Amino acid sequence: MNQKEQTEAPLIHSGEWKIHYDYAVGETATQFFLRLRDQGKIAGKKCPSCQGVLVPPRAFCERCFVQTEEWVDVGPEGTIEAFTIVYEPFDGLPEPPYAVAYVTLDGATTAMANFVRALDLSDPEVAARQLAVGNRVEAVFADAREGAVTDFYYRLM
Amino acid sequence: MPTKTAIVGVGQTDYRFKRTDVTIQELAVEASRKALEHAGMTLADIDAFVIGVAPDALLGINAVDRWIGEALGVAPRPLLRVNTGGTTGAAAAQAGYAHVASGVAQRVLVVAADKVSESPDAQWVLNTAMDPIYEKSVALNAINMCSLQAVRQMDQYHVTEKQLASVAVRSRKNAQINPHAHLRAPISLEDVLASRYVCWPLKLLDCCPRSSGACAVVMASERVVRKEHSRAAWIRGMGATSNTIYMGDKMGPGRDVDHADWDELAMAAARAYRQAGITDPVHEIDVAEIYAPFTCTEIAAVEALGFANKGMGGVMSEQGMFEMGGAVPVNPSGGVLNANPISATALVRIAEAALQVMGDAGDRQVPGAQRAVATGIGGTLQFHTCMVLANDA
Numbered sequence: 145m146n147q148k149e150q151t152e153a154p155l156i157h158s159g160e161w162k163i164h165y166d167y168a169v170g171e172t173a174t175q176f177f178l179r180l181r182d183q184g185k186i187a188g189k190k191c192p193s194c195q196g197v198l199v200p201p202r203a204f205c206e207r208c209f210v211q212t213e214e215w216v217d218v219g220p221e222g223t224i225e226a227f228t229i230v231y232e233p234f235d236g237l238p239e240p241p242y243a244v245a246y247v248t249l250d251g252a253t254t255a256m257a258n259f260v261r262a263l264d265l266s267d268p269e270v271a272a273r274q275l276a277v278g279n280r281v282e283a284v285f286a287d288a289r290e291g292a293v294t295d296f297y298y299r300l301m
Numbered sequence: 302m303p304t305k306t307a308i309v310g311v312g313q314t315d316y317r318f319k320r321t322d323v324t325i326q327e328l329a330v331e332a333s334r335k336a337l338e339h340a341g342m343t344l345a346d347i348d349a350f351v352i353g354v355a356p357d358a359l360l361g362i363n364a365v366d367r368w369i370g371e372a373l374g375v376a377p378r379p380l381l382r383v384n385t386g387g388t389t390g391a392a393a394a395q396a397g398y399a400h401v402a403s404g405v406a407q408r409v410l411v412v413a414a415d416k417v418s419e420s421p422d423a424q425w426v427l428n429t430a431m432d433p434i435y436e437k438s439v440a441l442n443a444i445n446m447c448s449l450q451a452v453r454q455m456d457q458y459h460v461t462e463k464q465l466a467s468v469a470v471r472s473r474k475n476a477q478i479n480p481h482a483h484l485r486a487p488i489s490l491e492d493v494l495a496s497r498y499v500c501w502p503l504k505l506l507d508c509c510p511r512s513s514g515a516c517a518v519v520m521a522s523e524r525v526v527r528k529e530h531s532r533a534a535w536i537r538g539m540g541a542t543s544n545t546i547y548m549g550d551k552m553g554p555g556r557d558v559d560h561a562d563w564d565e566l567a568m569a570a571a572r573a574y575r576q577a578g579i580t581d582p583v584h585e586i587d588v589a590e591i592y593a594p595f596t597c598t599e600i601a602a603v604e605a606l607g608f609a610n611k612g613m614g615g616v617m618s619e620q621g622m623f624e625m626g627g628a629v630p631v632n633p634s635g636g637v638l639n640a641n642p643i644s645a646t647a648l649v650r651i652a653e654a655a656l657q658v659m660g661d662a663g664d665r666q667v668p669g670a671q672r673a674v675a676t677g678i679g680g681t682l683q684f685h686t687c688m689v690l691a692n693d694a
Contacts, residue, residue: 153321154321154322156321159361161358161361165433167433167434169434170434173434173435194555196555197555198550199549200434200435200547200549206545206547206550207557225453225549225552225553226449226450226452226453226548226552226560227449227452228445228448228449228452228500228501229498229500229501230440230445230499230500230501231497231498231499231500231501232444232497232498232499232500234422234424234425234428234442235421235422235424235425236422236424236425236428237424237425237428237440237442238440242440244439244440244441244445246449246548246549246552248552248553248554252553253553253554253555254547254549254550254552254553254555254556255548255549255550255552255553256435256549257435257436257439257441257548257549258439259439259440268498268501271501272501272502276456277452277453277456278456292438293435293436293438293439294438294439
């Protein structure tokens with residue numbers, strides 16, 4: 145190898161992954177999404193053992209390791225359990241700022257994440273006070289729904 | 302009874318934003334060579350290998366174990382690749398320990414490497430690690446899942462942004478005495494508080510960097526250690542816990558642990574402490590290397606490890622309990638806040654803890670350290686590990 149080659153900066157080869165997937169969401173999530181899409185309702189599944197109402201619904205209770213059977217409608221109002229406001233742009237993720245909250249919908253025993261919209265996020269301290277743990281929100285359903293989590297968002301009451 | 306097992310060699314590369322002079326394979330070899338040298342062994346002495354690599358997509362090389370494995374010339378010896386997200390390095394160490402403790406191997410090399418900086422899309426990659434059905438579309442990633450924890454800490458325990466900042470300042474102060482650390486420029490409390498919000502309430506200086514680097518340790522059985530080694534870091538306790546991916550299950554009224562806390566780490570620590578005979582961690586643990594990629598996570602960890610009561614971790618940090626020279630020095634290395642080569646990070650905690658009890662930690666040595674604890678965290682704060690290392694068997 146000659147001297148010139150040695151002193152040049154190491155070469156960089158660029159690459160990219162573009163991989164398509166079709167995720168089967170399973171029967172439980174299918175029922176949840178159809179109810180959300182067609183009726184604008186959020187439903188959880190009840191564990192026959194611990195009586196927990198799991199939202200989002202799961203086919204089994206992780207804690208008891210038993211099959212869940214019974215569907216229970218929850219919300220549309222609920223209580224903020226945690227939130228964050230994202231101010232930094234990340235490639236592949238939404239344009240900031242945006243707020244995400246975990247909310248226990250009335251009747252559920254677990255909290256579900258979604259965006260909080262219709263809120264001015266320009267002043268972090270003001271927005272954070274409005275989103276405080278314990279504050280109440282309601283689920284607002286999109287007019288055109290496609291059977292996905294983003295069919296609804298949370299709005300402060 | 303498990304075979305007594307010790308770490309007898311540690312190798313670390315420097316942790317830097319980029320390492321354009323080496324491939325991931327060469328990086329793993331660099332750390333492995335150093336660990337073998339520290340152990341006074343050659344590659345031929347090793348019976349089995351464990352490679353820790355976190356999600357392949359961070360590197361953009363699928364099944365990267367094939368490439369790293371080749372570099373170590375493992376044939377005809379066994380090789381495992383371990384991946385539990387952020388916990389990967391500790392889970393790899395756990396697997397290495399199991400090889401020796403079970404008597405399957407006498408000498409094991411555990412190596413973990415990462416080049417997180419080769420893609421600008423790390424948080425996007427980590428978003429793809431979320432539940433694809435219910436949670437991925439809500440833009441969750443590694444940073445905002447920890448800011449959710451900080452919000453609950455602030456609500457339940459009145460943790461302040463100033464307390465969070467105290468963790469960052471102390472960690473950076475320590476990083477200045479660790480030549481391997483990625484970020485070493487001094488920062489003040491004011492700098493941290495004035496840095497911009499990334500995910501409220503976490504600011505830029507509450508967050509770890511993306512780093513490249515590798516770490517390796519050599520583990521050996523008691524028989525080997527007694528015959529060939531004058532000093533060793535004995536693995537006296539090892540605990541691991543796993544919990545749900547759904548953070549919302551740790552928030553609602555049905556929760557059994559709280560997202561504000563790391564009760565899962567407390568459970569892992571209880572097991573490791575019991576094995577090591579530790580009943581009073583503040584007085585019996587001389588130094589801790591804690592996996593805390595964000596300031597709030599260190600506060601949860603010091604409480605889980607029994608160094609502070611629940612809700613008091615932030616106050617104790619502010620009061621200096623975890624400084625070098627404090628009651629329990631935390632992260633003399635500067636910690637994850639100042640170097641996060643994700644796959645290797647949890648192994649770095651174990652390596653640093655091992656160096657401390659071997660008396661080989663250089664300028665960052667805690668004088669006379671006999672017992673050290675190292676933790677790991679991964680997934681959506683769902684996997685926790687805790688290892689106790691000591692200078693005696």
